[in-house]
């Protein structure tokens with residue numbers, strides 16, 4: 001699969017002057033609930049009304065969605081509000097039913113994207129459809145698996161394609177429900193700049209009061225749109241109650257979000273930008289030179305350890321370095337998270353160098 005300008009045609013054809021907005025409840029609960037939310041979203045920036053009807057839940061016995069009945073409610077939303085509608089599909093039977101009910105856009109969830117077998121089954125069922133199909137990232141931060149899933153759908157003749165970034169599972173406790181790992185989204189855009197990329201702040205944050213900040217970060221990183229779970233009574237929603245916002249809050253978020261331009265043609269801006277970029281280029285070269293010097297010293301240590309048969313890993317020394325660098329970093333406005341990530345990478349490179357020498 002190669003990047004291709006046509007991949008974003010379905011989005012460009014909407015001619016929006018704002019990011020694409022997909023909103024609606026996590027789950028369709030009742031016909032009244034679906035229609036009430038849809039009417040509240042009707043005259044807003046929302047282009048696609050969403051509602052989950054087949055819900056993949058972590059444990060059995062939880063509310064697993066109303067099933068095919070919900071497709072009729074989505075059809076009613078279309079008739080009554082004129083909004084396009086969308087839902088998640090997780091197997092060939094879902095695809096068949098969704099297409100039969102003329103659902104306008106389908107998405108594939110993170111728990112499906114992890115499985116090449118289920119992705120192939122869904123791809124085969126979608127063959128040749130002109131409905132846009134959006135593929136959520138797999139639960140684990142694996143860009144190749146995400147792209148592989150998209151490729152399966154694309155290869156079955158689905159031209160109108162897109163991706164949803166919903167964050168990634170992690171064992172570590174973080175402030176997110178699913179950590180965004182923004183680097184992965186950036187890499188995605190570098191490889192496929194024309195596949196529309198939609199951010200899902202609801203699943204990334206798991207908390208409604210963080211949705212604004214994550215949505216803004218997504219727009220700052222050139223995302224094409226947002227999918228935000230919306231319910232008139234979030235606290236009493238049948239699923240994901242903590243992360244849904246009311247239609248009023250959604251409208252306010254859309255007003256408050258700053259939409260960034262790709263660049264500016266103003267001369268002053270470009271002059272200053274170029275000066276600052278030149279500074280960055282100089283510093284980047286210095287960093288590389290210094291890292292090279294650091295590795296030369298590590299090579300020396302490796303050679304020395306080889307003569308005395310001493311282990312490469314020296315945890316006491318390593319912890320001293322980390323502790324000192326975190327404090328030093330703080331004094332230079334560098335976050336602990338960054339310092340830890342950076343020095344762990346430096347340490348690993350040093351170990352790799354020494355391994356070569358000691359076992360060479």
Ligand SMILES: O=C(O)C(=O)C[C@]1(C(=O)O)C=C[C@@H](O)C=C1
Pocket residue numbers: 298301312313314315317318321346347350351354
């Ligand atoms: O000080 C050492 O013994 C080293 O091998 C250097 C170094 C480092 O790169 O800073 C690398 C490996 C050890 O775990 C500790 C520190």
